Amino acid sequence: MIDPHNHNLGRNHILDSLSATEYNHLSPLLELVALSLGEVIYEPVDELRYAYFPITCIVSMLYVMESGASAEIAMVGKDGIIGVSLFMGGGTMPNRAVVRSAGYAYRLRAELLLQEFNRAGGCRNGALHELLLRYTQGLITQIAQTSVCNRHHFVDQQLCRWLLSSLDRLPSNELIITQELISNMLGVRREGVTEAARKLQQAGLIDCHRGRITVLDRPGLEARTCECYHVVKTEHDRLRLSPRHAQLPSYIPLYKDGLVRSESLSNRQA
Amino acid sequence: MIDPHNHNLGRNHILDSLSATEYNHLSPLLELVALSLGEVIYEPVDELRYAYFPITCIVSMLYVMESGASAEIAMVGKDGIIGVSLFMGGGTMPNRAVVRSAGYAYRLRAELLLQEFNRAGGCRNGALHELLLRYTQGLITQIAQTSVCNRHHFVDQQLCRWLLSSLDRLPSNELIITQELISNMLGVRREGVTEAARKLQQAGLIDCHRGRITVLDRPGLEARTCECYHVVKTEHDRLRLSPRHAQLPSYIPLYKDGLVRSESLSNRQA
DNA sequence: CTCAGTCGGTACGGTAACGCACATTAGGTA
DNA sequence: TACCTAATGTGCGTTACCGTACCGACTGAG
Known part of the structure; x- marks a missing residue:
């Protein structure tokens, strides 16, 4: 053993x-x-x-x-x-x-x-x-x-997020998984994943090959993914490292003046 | 006080x-x-x-x-x-x-x-x-x-889920909230909520009036919402009631033979 | 009452993703 | 080798939702 x-x-x-x-x-x-x-x-x-x-x-x-x-x-x-x-x-x-x-x-x-x-x-x-x-x-x-990602982001971005999150948990830069499977995870069509993967491959970021995806350019993926990946990663690292009371994250994405900022719920600006 | x-x-x-x-x-x-x-x-x-x-x-x-x-x-x-x-x-x-x-x-x-x-x-x-x-x-x-609901269900269904979930937490059948606000919660356009609310109103399930929504037919909403509402509600009740180790829920939605049932990840049937 | 501002209703072109159908290719197996 | 299946690529019509614009109607403040 x-x-x-x-x-x-x-x-x-x-x-x-x-x-x-x-x-x-x-x-x-x-x-x-x-x-x-x-x-x-x-x-x-x-x-x-x-x-x-x-x-x-x-x-x-x-x-x-x-x-x-x-x-x-x-x-x-x-x-x-x-x-x-x-x-x-x-x-x-x-x-x-x-x-x-x-x-x-x-x-x-x-x-x-x-x-x-x-x-x-x-x-x-x-x-x-x-x-x-x-x-x-x-x-x-x-x-x-x-949940947020499902609501607001493109399949392309979600695929990047998913690949990066997987990569963080794997010992190498290779994922053994079919696009069909990924589509089941993301809850989208298989063709949607194929399309998104094709774009990434053409950009030289990954190499797809029959149930095997090799990540060639991690920073490239990070540049293409949405904020969701970074939010989760940052929070994850913060929670892992801080023994008792966590220090504030260096990445603070939410202090935009969006919806429901202070008093009013309806002051939305794009 | x-x-x-x-x-x-x-x-x-x-x-x-x-x-x-x-x-x-x-x-x-x-x-x-x-x-x-x-x-x-x-x-x-x-x-x-x-x-x-x-x-x-x-x-x-x-x-x-x-x-x-x-x-x-x-x-x-x-x-x-x-x-x-x-x-x-x-x-x-x-x-x-x-x-x-x-x-x-x-x-x-x-x-x-x-x-x-x-x-x-x-x-x-x-x-x-x-x-x-x-x-x-x-x-x-x-x-x-x-998250699942965001991925798979129509705005109409999500609105029903949202209304029902809100209702469960309110003392009356009246919600004081604008459609704009709801759209911000659901993460969709305000017009999308208006459209969905119009359908519900025409069906006689709710009555909308300038920042006030009155639910007239709760069972009607429950019939229109997706499984997501029921899953959350059932699980919520189960967790609330069971003092130590929860009994199984009477509502068991997941024993369909969907994706990744037993051994194989790729045996998907609709 | 008048007016301003909020809230809700409607319309319309655009598009990301869907459902479906089918072609192609790689890899394992006989 | 030839074959068969799984995996991927591609096309096409459809659709739910988006972005934008505009308008009517209700409400509360003055």
């Missing part, structure tokens, strides 16, 4: 943020598992038996509509955990978690996660408690920004 | 779910405030000084883009709390919270909220801790479903 720690595959950010004492306490309980493309971690009504800490894989939370159409709600990789409903108290979530990039993850039995989550560190809650909640706040921002 | 408890204005669900002992401990710390339309509770980088428990008001969390365009991320009324970033650990959130329906709320100083949140009940976390986290999970579902 491989050990990701020795193979330089990168590790899970939440686990990495634990103190040595805490990690040593937890590590014998973790089980390394290989997750393959398409594997379903949970369905809408499933009570989770495990929480997953991805290392090299990426898992998508996605909602599948009655019509069969779908949309990705959030993606989780080495930055996070699958199974927030365990410690948030709901037990289940009305969406599906599916592996969309094969790789490794640690898994932890649900009851053990809860035990660690509720373990008091001194008179307060423990480190894992704080880490998980802070990650979940970042997840909220990711979901919210996806 | 009015006391909402005596005026039958309804109360805040989170506070209501506390035991008598816990509520009595908290209640002297709560301050009743009147919030007026357009008031901004927090801006993206604001450290919150108070958490707000709406009673009769509705507060929207909305993101305002660089261009000035906006989109509502979630709405919070008597069902919830404004200020999740306080106990989730991030301190701030990259969006704006603004009062979009005037009314009353209790507010609680941030440090007192945190104190209560972290207060252990026996060997475990306290009731408020659990209530707040469970509410936050519902909030996640609300945000996620808004």
Whole structure:
């Protein structure tokens, strides 16, 4: 069995943020598992038996509509955990978690996660408690920004955002995924993704090849994506780094004089 | 000063779910405030000084883009709390919270909220801790479903969803809001809302009149809205009612054989 | 009452994305 | 090798929504 720690595959950010004492306490309980493309971690009504800490894989939370159409709600990789409903108290979530990039993850039995989550560190809650909640706040921002992006931005921009977000969670610059799959994540037509990808390829930013996308020019993608990517990334980094109370982000996109600025709700200017 | 408890204005669900002992401990710390339309509770980088428990008001969390365009991320009324970033650990959130329906709320100083949140009940976390986290999970579902709705559903359906969600948080069947404002929440053109509202009015479901919308036929709206409303409502009720581990919802919309059902990611059928 | 400003209704050309149909090509398999 | 399927590319009519413009009507202030 491989050990990701020795193979330089990168590790899970939440686990990495634990103190040595805490990690040593937890590590014998973790089980390394290989997750393959398409594997379903949970369905809408499933009570989770495990929480997953991805290392090299990426898992998508996605909602599948009655019509069969779908949309990705959030993606989780080495930055996070699958199974927030365990410690948030709901037990289940009305969406599906599916592996969309094969790789490794640690898994932890649900009851053990809860035990660690509720373990008091001194008179307060423990480190894992704080880490998980802070990650979940970042997840909220990711979901919210996806919503905004769905509303206002072009497929081209959304594809850039999606590629960049994926890249941030992968060890290389290569994505193993078909355009059809991406279209299911973005909730658009497959042809729309093809069209957008063609533009990026013509601009020399990516190379598409039968279920494999190689990113050639990351800064180029960053220049083409919408603000949504940056908002989520900045917030994510802020929440990851700040141990207790986060410092303000250097990127402050919202102090435009838009809708509902101060007193009046109706002072909108473009 | 009015006391909402005596005026039958309804109360805040989170506070209501506390035991008598816990509520009595908290209640002297709560301050009743009147919030007026357009008031901004927090801006993206604001450290919150108070958490707000709406009673009769509705507060929207909305993101305002660089261009000035906006989109509502979630709405919070008597069902919830404004200020999740306080106990989730991030301190701030990259969006704006603004009062979009005037009314009353209790507010609680941030440090007192945190104190209560972290207060252990026996060997475990306290009731408020659990209530707040469970509410936050519902909030996640609300945000996620808004994202899905933005992607896939018509403005007509979204307007129905929005009206119904608002209605659930209001004491009467009357909304005091302009169509322009609604368009800012939904992130669409004002004319789009006018058009959709006209259809609903012609169908006899609502009555629009200069910044005032009266809902005449709630079931009619429910029949016209998309699944998104029901998903959020069902999940919300489930999370509110279940004290520890939630029972399964009676409404299970996701067991269609859509995308990424079991093994294969690419077995999509409409 | 008068007037100004807000709010809502209507129209029209433009366009991003859709639904569908079909051609092409790469890669694995017999 | 030949074949078959999955993956990608392309075209075309349709449509929901956009941007803009303009107008009528209601409301509240003076």
